[in-house]
Amino acid sequence: MSKKIILGVFEMMNPSNGMPTWTHPDGRGDDWDRLDYWAGLARELDQAGFDFLFFADTYGYATLGGRMPAEVAAHGIQFPALDPMLAIAALARETRNLGFVVTSPTTVERPYATARRFASLDRFTDGRIGWNVVTGSSQATTDELFGITAKLGHDERYDAADEFLDTCLRFWEHSWEDDAEVRDRAQGMYADPERLHPVSVDGRHQRAHGVFAVPPTPQRTPVLFQAGTSDRGRAYAARNAEAVFIQGQTIPTAAAHVRDIREQAARHGRDPHDVKVVTGMTVTVAATEAEARALREEYEAVLGLDDAAVMFAGITGIDLTGIDPDTRVTDLRTEAGQTLINRYARTDPDIRVRAVLDQFRTKAIRGFQLTGTPEQVADEIEAIIDGTGIDGIMLEPTFGGPAAYRSFIDLVLPVLRERDRVASAAGTPTTLRERFGGAARLAPTHPAHRLTASALPTPAEPSTTAASPAQTPQVLTVRAGGDDLRERENA
Numbered sequence: 390m391s392k393k394i395i396l397g398v399f400e401m402m403n404p405s406n407g408m409p410t411w412t413h414p415d416g417r418g419d420d421w422d423r424l425d426y427w428a429g430l431a432r433e434l435d436q437a438g439f440d441f442l443f444f445a446d447t448y449g450y451a452t453l454g455g456r457m458p459a460e461v462a463a464h465g466i467q468f469p470a471l472d473p474m475l476a477i478a479a480l481a482r483e484t485r486n487l488g489f490v491v492t493s494p495t496t497v498e499r500p501y502a503t504a505r506r507f508a509s510l511d512r513f514t515d516g517r518i519g520w521n522v523v524t525g526s527s528q529a530t531t532d533e534l535f536g537i538t539a540k541l542g543h544d545e546r547y548d549a550a551d552e553f554l555d556t557c558l559r560f561w562e563h564s565w566e567d568d569a570e571v572r573d574r575a576q577g578m579y580a581d582p583e584r585l586h587p588v589s590v591d592g593r594h595q596r597a598h599g600v601f602a603v604p605p606t607p608q609r610t611p612v613l614f615q616a617g618t619s620d621r622g623r624a625y626a627a628r629n630a631e632a633v634f635i636q637g638q639t640i641p642t643a644a645a646h647v648r649d650i651r652e653q654a655a656r657h658g659r660d661p662h663d664v665k666v667v668t669g670m671t672v673t674v675a676a677t678e679a680e681a682r683a684l685r686e687e688y689e690a691v692l693g694l695d696d697a698a699v700m701f702a703g704i705t706g707i708d709l710t711g712i713d714p715d716t717r718v719t720d721l722r723t724e725a726g727q728t729l730i731n732r733y734a735r736t737d738p739d740i741r742v743r744a745v746l747d748q749f750r751t752k753a754i755r756g757f758q759l760t761g762t763p764e765q766v767a768d769e770i771e772a773i774i775d776g777t778g779i780d781g782i783m784l785e786p787t788f789g790g791p792a793a794y795r796s797f798i799d800l801v802l803p804v805l806r807e808r809d810r811v812a813s814a815a816g817t818p819t820t821l822r823e824r825f826g827g828a829a830r831l832a833p834t835h836p837a838h839r840l841t842a843s844a845l846p847t848p849a850e851p852s853t854t855a856a857s858p859a860q861t862p863q864v865l866t867v868r869a870g871g872d873d874l875r876e877r878e879n880a
């Protein structure tokens with residue numbers, strides 16, 4: 390039996406998604422900030438049998454030399470934007486099966502608040518929530534907006550993100566025992582204090598002490614996604630992620646990437662197939678190849694070189710327009726996002742800045758771009774899935790509005806269903822983790838299970854100067870034995 394393809398959609402809560410297209414009649418310039426628009430889209434995807442709707446998100450915006458270039462506001466380059474997390478509970482009520490994945494950065498948020506928000510969403514969505522854990526693009530503007538002065542380097546941001554996630558995992562997985570929420574009316578006991586455990590973290594980057602406020606939810610931990618493909622980003626994914634977003638470009642490079650992540654996951658003692666890989670994909674489909682090509686040309690004509698340079702700078706911190714166009718991309722260095730640079734450099738080590746800018750204009754941050762008839766597109770999707778080990782695709786809109794999704798649903802999905810490559814649309818409601826092939830809770834080999842509530846070292850002997858019972862309520866009895874996962878792994 391052939392592998393069923395996970396189906397998602399890649400969205401952002403801004404006027405155009407990626408490059409500016411909001412002025413086009415098939416765009417969403419007047420709709421993007423209406424909750425009804427997103428509710429309608431979520432319903433359509435749910436009814437068509439999609440597994441998840443992903444909202445990428447960032448607090449920042451693109452800057453050049455520390456300032457917002459005029460194009461960002463004038464052309465609406467991923468700006469303005471709303472906070473998609475606040476829409477998720479409403480969208481969940483409109484849908485039965487669809488999962489929701491939302492980005493939240495580890496750089497400016499705090500672990501406790503993040504853990505509580507996602508646990509609340511896991512409750513409100515009946516276990517259909519996922520978290521895209523990022524160290525964040527547009528870091529420079531985000532730091533300014535939040536008044537953050539302590540700057541971490543690229544890899545150090547990921548070290549801090551490991552500690553951030555571990556702290557969240559301690560809250561989600563280890564603060565409440567499974568049967569701690571008793572709701573016993575006869576005894577007047579809501580939760581059993583003996584079965585609650587305070588989290589204690591005194592790390593290099595994170596500190597947190599106390600009991601989690603949210604009882605265990607259907608998934609406990611949201612499905613953990615990761616999306617940066619730098620070397621350190623892949624290592625982070627292999628250790629932590631249950632699903633990895635990539636922007637696949639060619640079958641060989643994507644296959645190598647998938648292999649690398651799974652090999653690294655195995656070295657962390659995980660089942661490599663507990664890490665699903667999902668690639669971005671833009672599909673332009675029509676009844677005939679000529680119509681599909683014309684539609685793709687119409688889309689590409691909307692995109693401008695200056696806007697591309699601004700967006701590239703926003704992600705990488707590098708202004709390509711200020712560099713000799715003959716510069717080799719392999720000579721560029723950044724402490725901001727490295728995924729984009731690597732994408733070009735790994736595909737063609739000799740590629741120059743001029744060519745990158747030109748390709749980026751039409752490609753932007755998209756993954757595979759497929760154009761053709763329904764059969765051609767379905768053939769290509771099957772070739773990508775079977776040739777790379779990728780588990781799923783997430784569609785990127787072209788003009789921004791729902792037209793691109795609708796043509797995929799009407800033209801391509803029936804072909805993939807006929808070939809038994811996608812699940813039936815009328816599935817029974819499950820958690821997002823189960824839709825991705827697991828159980829409702831984190832897989833047994835996930836490193837979260839090697840953590841405990843407390844990251845503090847186990848005391849060698851019981852203290853002879855213990856605080857009196859009055860000062861030490863039962864709930865503050867730290868469950869001993871917790872050590873820091875990283876220390877164990879490095880040992």
Ligand SMILES: Cc1cc2nc3c(=O)[nH]c(=O)nc-3n(C[C@H](O)[C@H](O)[C@H](O)COP(=O)(O)O)c2cc1C
Nearest residue numbers: 445446492523524525526616617619622726727728
């Ligand atoms: C498919 C995909 C989706 C992403 N979504 C986001 C996002 O929503 N927010 C964000 O700040 N960064 C996003 N990123 C960027 C990264 O996750 C990452 O934090 C950034 O690129 C820096 O890390 P890197 O050097 O490993 O790329 C995304 C990247 C990819 C490939």
